[in-house]
Amino acid sequence: MSIDSKEIEKVAVLSRLKFDQKQLNEVTERLTSVLDFIDQLHQADTQGIQPMAHPMDAVQRLRADKVTETNQRDKYQKVAPSTENGLYLVPKVIE
Amino acid sequence: MHNKTLSEISSGLKNGDFSSQEITRHFLDRINRLDPELNSFITVTEDQALAQAIQADKMIAAGEQQALLGVPFAHKDIFCTEDILTTSGSKMLANFVSPYDSTVAANLKLAGAVTLGKTNMDEFAMGSSNETSYFGAVKNPWDTNRVPGGSSGGSAAAVAARLTPAATATDTGGSIRQPASLCGVTGLKPTYGRVSRWGMIAFASSLDQAGPITQTAEDAALMLNAMAGFDPKDSTSVDQPVPDYRANLNDSLDGLKIGLPKEFFASGLDPKLEKTIQQAISEYERLGAIIKEVSLPNSALSVPVYYVIAPAECSTNLSRFDGVRYGYRCADPVDLEDMYTRTRTEGFGDEVKRRILIGTYVLSSGFYDAYYLKAQQARRLIKQDFVNAFKEVDLLMGPTSPSPAFKLGEKTADPLTMYLEDIYTIGTNLAGLPGISIPAGQLDGLPVGLQIIGNYFDESKLLNAAHQYQQVTDWHKTTPID
Numbered sequence: 141m142s143i144d145s146k147e148i149e150k151v152a153v154l155s156r157l158k159f160d161q162k163q164l165n166e167v168t169e170r171l172t173s174v175l176d177f178i179d180q181l182h183q184a185d186t187q188g189i190q191p192m193a194h195p196m197d198a199v200q201r202l203r204a205d206k207v208t209e210t211n212q213r214d215k216y217q218k219v220a221p222s223t224e225n226g227l228y229l230v231p232k233v234i235e
Numbered sequence: 236m237h238n239k240t241l242s243e244i245s246s247g248l249k250n251g252d253f254s255s256q257e258i259t260r261h262f263l264d265r266i267n268r269l270d271p272e273l274n275s276f277i278t279v280t281e282d283q284a285l286a287q288a289i290q291a292d293k294m295i296a297a298g299e300q301q302a303l304l305g306v307p308f309a310h311k312d313i314f315c316t317e318d319i320l321t322t323s324g325s326k327m328l329a330n331f332v333s334p335y336d337s338t339v340a341a342n343l344k345l346a347g348a349v350t351l352g353k354t355n356m357d358e359f360a361m362g363s364s365n366e367t368s369y370f371g372a373v374k375n376p377w378d379t380n381r382v383p384g385g386s387s388g389g390s391a392a393a394v395a396a397r398l399t400p401a402a403t404a405t406d407t408g409g410s411i412r413q414p415a416s417l418c419g420v421t422g423l424k425p426t427y428g429r430v431s432r433w434g435m436i437a438f439a440s441s442l443d444q445a446g447p448i449t450q451t452a453e454d455a456a457l458m459l460n461a462m463a464g465f466d467p468k469d470s471t472s473v474d475q476p477v478p479d480y481r482a483n484l485n486d487s488l489d490g491l492k493i494g495l496p497k498e499f500f501a502s503g504l505d506p507k508l509e510k511t512i513q514q515a516i517s518e519y520e521r522l523g524a525i526i527k528e529v530s531l532p533n534s535a536l537s538v539p540v541y542y543v544i545a546p547a548e549c550s551t552n553l554s555r556f557d558g559v560r561y562g563y564r565c566a567d568p569v570d571l572e573d574m575y576t577r578t579r580t581e582g583f584g585d586e587v588k589r590r591i592l593i594g595t596y597v598l599s600s601g602f603y604d605a606y607y608l609k610a611q612q613a614r615r616l617i618k619q620d621f622v623n624a625f626k627e628v629d630l631l632m633g634p635t636s637p638s639p640a641f642k643l644g645e646k647t648a649d650p651l652t653m654y655l656e657d658i659y660t661i662g663t664n665l666a667g668l669p670g671i672s673i674p675a676g677q678l679d680g681l682p683v684g685l686q687i688i689g690n691y692f693d694e695s696k697l698l699n700a701a702h703q704y705q706q707v708t709d710w711h712k713t714t715p716i717d
Contacts, residue, residue, distance in 0.1 A: 189616060221564035
């Protein structure tokens with residue numbers, strides 16, 4: 141499976157990453173070799189095989205809807221780049 | 236003093252041969268003296284360590300009996316540690332002082348252990364050489380022109396150089412066992428779900444598992460006793476009782492059935508390394524084990540399957556790094572979109588970006604079935620191979636890595652050659668099985684690791700086999716520096 145730099149650019153936008161033209165060429169070359177390698181996968185006969193998402197096929201455990209943790213907002217917001225009055229600050233979204 | 240094992244330090248402390256302060260200071264001095272060259276630590280927590288040691292000495296004097304009371308160790312910098320810098324080897328978290336303890340960190344605190352610091356690692360655990368760390372490569376103490384392996388390269392190098400008697404580590408595709416092999420130490424990856432992932436910075440959640448790196452199997456048992464256990468905070472934690480992993484160390488190996496997967500001894504394996512592994516297996520025969528060839532017919536699929544599943548999960552997990560709640564944020568963002576994109580572009584290194592791109596690609600519309608679903612199906616085939624093998628044998632054995640430690644920079648140009656470093660270890664992660672690497676010889680002065688793979692939750696048998704080998708060999712006692 142080959143991938144061109146246009147497709148990589150699209151995936152980069154989805155990933156919220158940016159590359160300049162020179163980086164894009166290099167990334168395209170490297171990803172092409174990785175994807176070629178991954179394509180070995182298609183030799184496997186997986187007809188009728190159930191996809192495996194968890195090594196023990198465990199399913200999500202549920203718990204009672206009860207408060208178990210105390211509010212530690214101030215402590216957790218101390219590591220945030222920018223906060224004010226208990227809110228996380230980001231660049232203006234709505235004009 | 237620094238050549239003492241964790242078990243020896245623990246009994247020395249209980250007998251009053253030395254204090255926790257003395258032994259802690261001894262290791263801190265070694266770190267200060269030797270680590271500038273090795274770069275195995277990102278953070279040394281000298282003040283906190285000495286304060287913990289003073290506290291431990293008081294508790295020992297008061298007759299308290301916690302398993303690791305006063306014993307120093309180090310954490311891989313992937314474990315959140317309260318009020319201590321936790322970087323995951325990334326610029327993205329270079330300023331992140333964790334507000335809470337991971338369950339592993341909390342468990343080891345509860346056991347009384349003293350934290351010397353946080354060890355270096357590949358960025359977000361993505362790498363097999365420790366060269367993707369934002370904080371610089373770690374050097375292999377056996378030859379400082381070579382890599383220590385990765386991603387837990389700092390933990391393995393620090394234990395090998397006797398800068399700490401033990402370290403925590405994590406293994407997603409071989410990240411405990413491969414560096415343990417390349418540095419000549421013991422590294423155990425437990426069964427998936429055995430140790431809590433809570434507060435362990437996520438890479439690929441269906442594969443990540445924490446375990447110890449130590450000098451000996453006995454020490455790995457001691458560490459696992461403290462680390463393992465059900466944790467309601469980790470939705471994939473398995474609710475099974477934790478046995479005393481030391482209880483079966485001295486069992487006889489007479490009649491033990493060991494399988495050698497023929498695919499692990501095929502082309503790609505250094506013939507000299509194969510000979511070393513065969514010698515180790517002969518040792519097991521002398522201990523009474525029965526050796527037989529088995530087959531894992533789908534094992535050639537494991538690296539391609541891994542490089543779909545792991546990047547897919549990593550691209551999802553790493554979407555949380557957006558510059559809003561913690562970690563790095565770019566300067567002067569013009570709008571929200573610009574903030575996300577520049578924060579991530581500036582904060583992540585090249586290998587992490589590559590894996591995010593691969594993951595996003597295989598999960599994107601039109602490719603999901605062809606890659607992600609296909610990989611999950613093939614993953615079941617790989618697991619089934621192991622399940623079938625364990626119907627015939629008790630343990631599997633083979634090499635941990637295809638060659639001994641390689642030179643710094645040797646494999647950075649081509650990601651594929653680096654990915655193939657984990658060819659023998661990845662299958663275990665995909666299946667969720669426990670595996671251990673133990674020192675089993677040397678090639679041109681570089682350590683060679685023997686990998687032992689066990690059935691689900693059979694860590695006791697793995698440790699028993701590793702411990703018995705270490706009773707009749709000295710490879711785990713050889714050290715690169717005095």
